[in-house]
Amino acid sequence: MQRGYIKVWRKTIDSGWLQNHKLCSFWLWCLLKATHQEYNQIVGCQTVHLMPGEFVFGRKVAAKELKMSEQEIRTLVDSMRKRKNLTIKSTNKFSIISIVNWETYQDQETIDNQQINQPLTNNQPTTNHKQECKELKNKRNNIFIVPSVEEIKTYCQERKNKIDPQYFIDYQTARDWKLKGGSKIKDWKAVIRTWEKNDFSTGGTYGKNSGVNRISDGGLGIPKEYIPEPKVIPTDEEIKRTLENNKAFKKSAFGEN
Secondary structure, eight states: OOOOOOOOOTHHHHTTGGGSHHHHHHHHHHHHHSOSSOEEEEETTEEEEEOTTEEEEOHHHHHHHHTOOHHHHHHHHHHHHHTTSEEEEEOSSOEEEEETTHHHHSOHHHHHHHHHOOOOTTSOOOHHHHHHHHHHHHHHTTOOOOOOHHHHHHHHHHHTOOOOHHHHHHHHHHTTTBOTTSOBOSOHHHHHHHHHHTTOOSSSOOOTTOOBOTTTTTTSOOBGGGSOOOOOOOOHHHHHHHHHHHHHHHHHHHOOO
16 A cells, blocks of 8 residues: 555534544544555455545454554444444454545545655655645646746756746737637646747747747737737738729729719
């Protein structure tokens, strides 16, 4: 079973459990013993299928690990069962304890963190690992989160490109984070790599294939495909010539003066 961490809710304080050290110790032990994902456990010659929030329980093992008597363990199990914090199914060889409302208090985010994060020497996940978990969860749920300037800066530094993070944010925000076809951006890192490939950074130096119109964009460095065609205003001479042509056409076609 993978190692990870659990959530302990602050209402544990309100319930007064911290004042009952043995009860609190046993409850934390149950949370730590419970599996966070489905898996099969071998017990003797039997395979036991466990669901999230369940674990194989034995009074002797619990008493040994918690340094309590078996009678104390029995009393604690009965107390937890009456409080509806757990249920227990017993066989002639072992029991299975199920934590009630496991999904509510130990949600999918915790499971993702356990599957992705690698603990440090103090068993705490690093900031980078937390970010990776967040990105994986958002990607899995098809949720696009607008990156911060710092995130873009870090990614650009990793790729050693010359893209200005603040300019990238401002540019995409003005476009409502949409691609040329109007669809929403799903992966801002892929857009960064596209800019990088086209040597598109800000209003500075551009490569041959950057597709930047330095005249019509006012020096802002906007790709050509995003610049609307300019409106042509006719001169007075062109307007006069058009009117004369229209008058000549009507005279020849309809006999108008």
